[in-house]
Structure formats: C-alpha cells, structure tokens
Amino acid sequence: MKKKVLTVDDSRTIRNMLLVTLNNAGFETIQAEDGVEGLEVLENANPDVIVTDINMPRLDGFGFIEGVRRNEKYRAIPILVLTTESDAEKKNRARQAGATGWIVKPFDPTKLIDAIERVTA
C-alpha cells in the first residue's frame, strides 16, 4: 500500500516540489497551505507521516505540531519539519513542540525521501 504523506507549507513553490518529489517516490500526497488547514485536512486524511514548514500564516509550524500532538487519534504520527540551514533555535523549538525529525532546506528530494523512510515503517 502506498504511504500517505500530508505536507503543510504556505509556499506554492515548495508545495509543488514536495508533490512532485513525493509522487515520483511513490507516495500518496495530501497538501495544506497553513497550520489551520493542515489540522482540518488531517481529520479525514489519516496520513502515515506529516511534513510541515515553520513560517506560515494563520497557524505556524510549531502551533500545528502542538495541535497534532494534542489530537487523540493522530498524536503518535511522525512529523518532519522543514527548516532552513539547520537553524538550531528553530529545530529546538520544533522538537519542543513535538516534531519527530527535520529536513534541512534548501529542498533536496533525496534528503526528504530519506527522512521519511527513517521515521516510517
């Protein structure tokens, strides 16, 4: 069965890159544009893993991760954070919020797939 990935990113460019990369790697992909939409989509999506950006309007990545971890049904889902230049402070905050791991930008398809493989069965 195809693994399902939920991506949350406000940048159309990055969303498209994620979509192409994930589809090429044989994942099923669902996308949301910010944290609020991410939480909405999550309810019926039942993804295997979530990839989220940090800087987003309405609800940022930290808030989104906390929201997922509060959700009885999805709290154990692996969440990967897209961060820039291995920014230690952001990584730290993402971890506190409950992120499983991170992918360092600039966006690299290999790194992305690799990280997803690491946190999913």
Add this chain to the structure above:
Amino acid sequence: MDMNEIKEIFFQECEEQLAELESGLLKLNDGDRDPETVNAVFRAVHSIKGGAGAFGLDDLVSFAHVFETTLDCVRSNKLEPTPDVLKVMLKSADVLADLTNAARDGGSVDEARSRTLIRELEALAHGEAPAAAEAPAAKPVAAPHKAADPVMEKPPVNEEGFQPIPFSFGDFDEEPAAHYVPTCQVVFRPKKELYAKGNEAVLLLRDVSRIGEMSVYCDMDSLPPLDKMNPEEAYFSWKISVTTDKGEDGVRAVFEFAEWDCDLDIRTIEEDVAADAAEDEELPMQPVPFDLSMLDEAGPAADEEPAVESDAAAAVAAAETASKVAQAASRAAENAKAAASAAGAVQANQAGQTIRVDLDRVDRLINLVGELVINQAMLSQSVVENDNNGTSSINMGLEELQQLTREIQDSVMAIRAQPVKPVFQRMARTVREIADITGKSVRLITEGENTEVDKTVIDKLAEPLTHMIRNAVDHGLEMPEKREAAGKNPEGTVRLTAKHRSGRIVIELADDGAGINREKVRQKAIDNDLIAADANLSDEEIDNLIFHAGFSTADKVSDLSGRGVGMDVVKRSIQALGGRISISSKPGQGSVFTMSLPLTLAVLDGMVVTVAGQTLVVPLTAIVETLQPEASAIHSFGASQRLISIRNSFCPLVDVGRILNFRATQANPVEGVALLVESEGGGQRALMVDAIQGQRQVVIKSLEANYTHVPGIAAATILGDGRVALILDVDAVVAASRGQSLKQETSLAATG
C-alpha cells in the same frame, strides 16, 4: 509537472511575495505596528529565500538571508522600524525584486547597490542606526556584467548567534584505516518523550541494522507487572552491537532525531573484544516476548508537559542556548497572541477563494464568447428577415438568448479584470528612486487600488504611468527648500487615484508642486516653432502644449525624465489604449493629470454609421452628441474648410468619407448627420457621416496582425449580418482634418 514549471510557479509566487512585502513595509511606514504585518513581511522574504535555495539561486538566497535576518530583528522587537530603517528596507525590497527578475530573465543587477544595502542591513541587524544623511551614492547604473562572485562574502550571523558551520564528511574517511571495520557498542534507552514525538525504537533499530552487521539485546528488566504498567511509559532499553564502516558518527547519525529523548551511549570497542561481546550476546538473543503491538500502544504518550520540561532541560544542558530558548518562548507567546488577533482579519481575506488559470485559456474563452455574440446577432437578424410574422416564442427565446449572451460576455470580461494595485505598487518604487536621485522628499498616496480593469489595460498602463510619475516628481515638485520658502510642507505629495466612472476607469495623478509654468511653456513652444509668437492661447491650451512631440520644459536634461521621452509619448500610449488624457494646473498649487481608459480592449460600445456606402463603427465614448445640420448653420471657411455653428460656437466640420478617401468630393452636410466628437486637447469637431444605423456593442478584432496599422482605422468588427465593419479611429481622423492627410493606403475595402 517538471522542474521548469515549478520554477515558473516560483517566480509567480515571488511576484506575489514581493507585492506583499512592499505593501507590508508601506503599512509599517505608515505606523502600523501589528505584529502580523511584520510576520507577513518576514514570511514573504523567507518564502523567496526558501524557493530560491531549492533552485540554487545563490545571489537571491544570500541577499534574502541578510534581509530576513534584519527583519527578524524587527519581528523580535530588537529593531524599531523607524522611517530611516524602513527606507533601507524598502530599498532592499526593490533590490530583492531586481535580483528576482535577474534570476528569471538573466538580466544584471546593480551590484554596488545591493552590496551597499547588505552592509546597511547588517548594520541594522547589529543594532547600528542607519546613516542619517544617506548620500544617494548608490546610483542605479546597471552593471554591464553579472559578476560571478556572490553578493555576500561571509556567512552572516543572525541574532541568535547562529552561524552555518562548515561540515565535512571527510572526517569519516580518516577513521577506517586499512580494512579495519570498527564495532560500536550502543546502549539505547528511550524516554517516553521519544515515542510522544512520533519516533519509534523499532525503526531506529532497523536503521542501525542497515548500516552494518548488528546484534541486539532487549532489556526488559524494568517492565512492571501489567496492573502497574503505565501504557505511555517507556520501559525497554536495548544493547546493540554493530559492526560498521561508518563508525561511531555513523551510528550517532541514525539517532539524530532521537538523541534528545533517550539515553544514548555509543562507544567503539576493540576488534577482539567486539567479537567476545558478540559471542556473549548470543545467549540473550533468544526469543523474548516482544510484542510489537504493545510497543505501538506504548508509543503515543499524550501528556506534553513533561516532554516540554525535559526538552527544556536538555536545552539548558546545551549551555549557552538557554537564554535564547527563553527568548524564543516569549516570542512564541507573542506570535501566538498576534496570530490570534490577526486571525479574524486574515480569515476575512481568505474568504474570497481564488483559482489560478492560464491566461491563454481565458483569452480563448473571450474569443469564443465574441464569436457567440456575433453568431447570436446574426441569428436574430436572419430570424427577423425570414420570418416577418415570427411566432412570439421564437422572438422571446431570441431575446433571452441575447440577454444571456450579454451576461456571459460580462462575466467573462470580469475574469480578466484585475485590480490596478500591482501597477500602483510599482509606482511607489519609482517615486522612491526618483526622490532619491533628485534629493526631493516625496510621499506617494494611492487611492482606489482595488479598482478593477482589464488585464491588457493594466499591463500597458505601467509604462506611461511610470513616466508621468517621474515627470511629476522631477518637474512638478519643487526642491524642499523652495517648498518651505513658499510656505508648503517640505515633503511633496503625489496622489495616484483610480476610480470607475461611466464604464471607464479614470486614473488621476495629482502633485502639489508648482504647477505648469505657463510663461515658460509658451516661450518654449514659440522657440520650437510649435506655435506662432503672437498666438493667443487660453491657459488650457498652453497646458496642453506639453503633450506636443519634442517638448520639455526642464532647463537641464535630468537623469530620469529626460530620456528623450516626452509627454507626447505618454499621450500616444494612452490613446493606443483607447483612452484620453488631460491636464489641469494651478500655479503654485500643482497639476492634475486625468486619464480615462476603457475597462476592456475586447469590446466597445459603438455607433454604427454609413459613410459613402460603407459601414463604420464610431466608439461611443468619443461622441458628445449627434445632430442633423441645417443649411443655415453651415459656413464655408477658406477654400475647402467648413464650419458648423452649434449653439453660438463654431466647430470645424470633417467629412469622414473624404478623409478616408471613400469619395472624391465632399458630401452635402445637410444630407447627412453630424457627430460631435471631443478630440484630444479639448477642442470639438463635427464628423460628417451619411446616416446612423444604430448603436451596439461590438467585439473588437484587430487588423494589425494582417494589415499592419491602417491610418484612421482603429480595428474591425463583425456585424450581425456577417459583414465586416471598420472601427473609426476618431483622433486620427480629427488630426488628419487639421491638415496632414492620412496616407494613401487608407482606402480599404470595408466589406468582407
């Protein structure tokens, strides 16, 4: 979708982000201190940086990074967004736009300027005030070559003290000398937080097994009896022995995501010891009750608080980051508050759902609807012609069809309608640049940015508008000292307004400068042989002289507006859009330029007339009134000129058939109809046509693709009966009547 398409999307997105960035900065400039505004500005730059990084656009990334760092200081209230700071930021936004364009179109950027700004931004990020009297040293001189070296030399340090550390995997190569493959002994004891964050011990063990030969022992000693067991607690730990050429660091890399939430001890052991250890571990490797489903149950730990605490503790352990974490936490709280307060507004904005459509598709639809309109008209006509006692149901159906067609047409046109906002925003930059260069202090006020108009009109509006803005600042506004001496605010104001008025869009550009110096204009016109030295001109006529070709009142040709492009070019481009431009000026109080443009270039309301057996369409917007001339009102003037008197004023009579060479001699005015039209420059002319057929909306079909430009004819259309009718270029006809006749190729067969 391939990478090129995504790149195209990226540049589209950049446009949007740059617009967002600029409007945000302008809001801040106006004193808006809403944290969400700052966040939006930060996000815009951040997004551009993120995408640029993915495409390897290094120049863009490095500049965006410096910019972002400084914006982050504003976001965290370390830097007060004073007007001076914002000035630097607005300029940076301009450079960012230049870099984006250069990345897309391969053009060059002004590197001196971007380097200066990088320095200024870095200075701001380090808490230095911007130089008060900034010399406009960064004159935009396009660098001839795009230099190979990136704009930024050293990696910048952001306010967290974060600095990218060069990291090399070369270290790994040193370790495995010869064929020695080290064995690592790992003790891995997950905390419950590890599971709470979605990590999974089984997966980590799987990954360890992938880097080398692994044996594993699960320690379940701390597992309590079932009734005492907390399903969210972590009770297991593992002892792993792995032989891998990736060494200790390779093993540690596997635990990269998990190392904060577990006790992890990794050590390399000697080969022989490793062998012993491996043997020792053979025994405990016996099947142990190791239920994976139970592990899954244990995984999701709900309570977050311990997680946060322990993580915070870890952060403290990480020594110097501690205080930064506190800062981060307080900032998070702030952000959350800001997000909450702004949520309403943002949601309101997002209520209007949009989709993105390729312009070609819309254009195809518009073309089809145009055909539909023509077809519907033809159908109506043939029903009327063939069935004079037509049943009422057919007629009613036709009427409904007509109404629907009209509605479809309007809706399709609405798809192409876009707010003028992007063009207005571009003007803000133009004002900044020229204010910098001229040393004038200028404030641009825009109103009615959301006024919508057809996209083609918008696209073609930018150039004339830019030129007019330059003129307004360069020639219109006085130097600050002069303004102060005249008792005005030293800061000049340029006001750009858009509004809808009777089916057209009216754009006004007003400055509060000195107004037109009529004496000077008049003298210049005489010097340039535009008018006779003794010509008696009204103020309005003098003002309109500035639209004449080759006219410039500036004593010295300045950098910006003196590019050999005069207001005549502006006027021509506005006319090419089917628009009109006029000026009104008050000495000492400033000038107002008013442009009136059609909302769309695809259809127009026209009056269908007959001239010498040909059917022509005259744009309704040009017509002031129509009248039936009486013989007593016609007066001859000179050899062939005739005037018509209308309510005690005389107006030149222009025979359209003669001008277009449809006939060799002038028609008798009394037998025809006169269309009173307003021509450029304020004067009126009476156009003579033979008869009026009616008034209708016609679909404009350009002739230029097939016939090049036809003087006197703006375009063509297809009428209901299938015939082609030419659309009259009123201004060209009026100009031709003034003396210079249209070129010979004018006489074209008008029927198709």
